[in-house]
Amino acid sequence: MAYRVATITLNPAYDLLGFCPKVELGDVNLVQTNALLAAGKGINVAKVLTDLDVKLTVGGFLGKENRDGFDLLFESLGVIDKFQTIEGQTRINVKLTEQNSEVTDLNFSGFTVSDQDWQKFVTSSLEWLKDIDMVAISGSLPAGVSFSNFTKWMEQVKKICPKIVFDSSREALVAGLKANPWLIKPNDKELEMWVGRKLPTLPEIKAAAMELINGGVENVVISLGSKGALWVTKNEAWLAKPPKCKVISTVGAGDSMVGGLMYGLLTNQSIKDTLIFASSVAALSVEQAGVGISDRQAVNNMLEKIEIIAG
Numbered sequence: 001m002a003y004r005v006a007t008i009t010l011n012p013a014y015d016l017l018g019f020c021p022k023v024e025l026g027d028v029n030l031v032q033t034n035a036l037l038a039a040g041k042g043i044n045v046a047k048v049l050t051d052l053d054v055k056l057t058v059g060g061f062l063g064k065e066n067r068d069g070f071d072l073l074f075e076s077l078g079v080i081d082k083f084q085t086i087e088g089q090t091r092i093n094v095k096l097t098e099q100n101s102e103v104t105d106l107n108f109s110g111f112t113v114s115d116q117d118w119q120k121f122v123t124s125s126l127e128w129l130k131d132i133d134m135v136a137i138s139g140s141l142p143a144g145v146s147f148s149n150f151t152k153w154m155e156q157v158k159k160i161c162p163k164i165v166f167d168s169s170r171e172a173l174v175a176g177l178k179a180n181p182w183l184i185k186p187n188d189k190e191l192e193m194w195v196g197r198k199l200p201t202l203p204e205i206k207a208a209a210m211e212l213i214n215g216g217v218e219n220v221v222i223s224l225g226s227k228g229a230l231w232v233t234k235n236e237a238w239l240a241k242p243p244k245c246k247v248i249s250t251v252g253a254g255d256s257m258v259g260g261l262m263y264g265l266l267t268n269q270s271i272k273d274t275l276i277f278a279s280s281v282a283a284l285s286v287e288q289a290g291v292g293i294s295d296r297q298a299v300n301n302m303l304e305k306i307e308i309i310a311g
C-alpha cells in the first residue's frame with residue numbers, strides 16, 4: 001500500500017556473517033562464510049515494512065566504492081532510493097559465531113562524511129521529506145557528522161515531518177533526543193544510559209519514560225528483550241510480554257519491533273493493538289536468522305500468544 005513513509009540510515013553497513021568453531025586471537029582462523037548482507041538499522045526496518053506490503057523511501061549515506069550490494073537489495077525490495085553516494089566505502093561489520101554460540105563483532109570503520117556532503121544531505125533530505133508523513137531515523141552516526149549538527153537536522157526534520165520514529169544508542173541517542181522525536185524505542189540499557197541511573201524495576205523504567213514524555217516526546221516504547229516491551233504515553237501505558245521463543249538470533253529484534261510499530265500506527269491501530277502487533281513481529285524475528293517477515297500467517301498466530309497488561 002502507498003503510505004508516505006521513509007527510513008533513514010546515516011551509517012549503514014555490510015554484515016559479513018561467518019562461523020568459526022573457536023576464534024584464536026593472533027593466529028590464522030578459517031571461517032565459513034554464511035552471508036554478506038547489505039544492512040543497517042533503518043534498512044532492516046525497511047525490509048520489515050516491505051514484507052508488510054508498505055511501499056517506502058530509504059535514505060542516508062552510502063560509499064561509492066561498494067554500493068552494488070545495496071542497489072541490488074533496494075531493487076529487490078522495490079523501495080525508492082534516496083541514499084546519497086559519497087567518496088569511500090560503506091563499512092563492513094564482521095560477526096563471527098563460535099561453536100558455543102558466542103558472537104564476536106568486529107566493526108570496521110567506513111567513509112567519512114565531509115561538511116559539504118552533510119550540507120548537501122541536509123538540503124536534499126529536507127526537500128524530499130516534505131512528501132513523507134512518518135520517518136524512522138535509526139542507528140549510529142558516521143565519522144564526520146557532529147552530534148550538534150545531527151540535533152539541528154532532527155529539529156528541522158521535525159518541522160516538516162513531525163512523526164519521527166527514532167532508534168539509536170549512546171551519544172547519538174542523546175543528541176537525537178534533544179529534538180524530542182515523536183516516538184522512541186530505546187531498550188532498557190539505552191534508557192538507563194540516558195537517565196544516568198540503573199532501572200531495575202518496571203515502575204522505575206516507567207518513571208524514566210515519563211521524564212522524556214514531560215520533555216516533549218509523545219511515545220516512549222522501551223524494549224526489554226525476552227521480557228517484552230513497555231509503551232508509555234502521557235495518558236496510557238501497556239506492557240506486552242512475548243511467549244517463550246526458540247531463539248535463533250536476536251540481532252535486529254529491535255528493528256523488527258520498530259517496523260511493526262510503524263505498521264500498526266500507519267494502519268491506524270490503537271496503541272495497545274500496535275504494541276501487540278509489533279511484539280509478534282519481533283518475537284518471530286528472534287526465531288529466524290535475519291530480519292523480515294517470511295510468513296504473514298505466523299505473525300497472526302503469534303498475536304494471540306502475546307500477553308498484554310495495562311502498565
Ligand SMILES: Nc1ncnc2c1ncn2[C@@H]1O[C@H](COP(=O)(O)OP(=O)(O)OP(=O)(O)O)[C@@H](O)[C@H]1O
Nearest residue numbers: 187223224225226228229242252253254255282283
Ligand atoms: N528472546 C526473545 N523472545 C521473544 N521476544 C523477544 C526476545 N528478544 C527480543 N524480543 C522481542 O523483540 C523486542 C526488541 O528486542 P530488544 O529489547 O532485544 O531490542 P534491542 O536491544 O533494541 O535490539 P537490537 O539489537 O535490534 O537493537 C522485545 O521488546 C521483544 O518484544
Ligand SMILES: [Mg+2]
Nearest residue numbers: 167187254255
Ligand atoms: Mg536496538
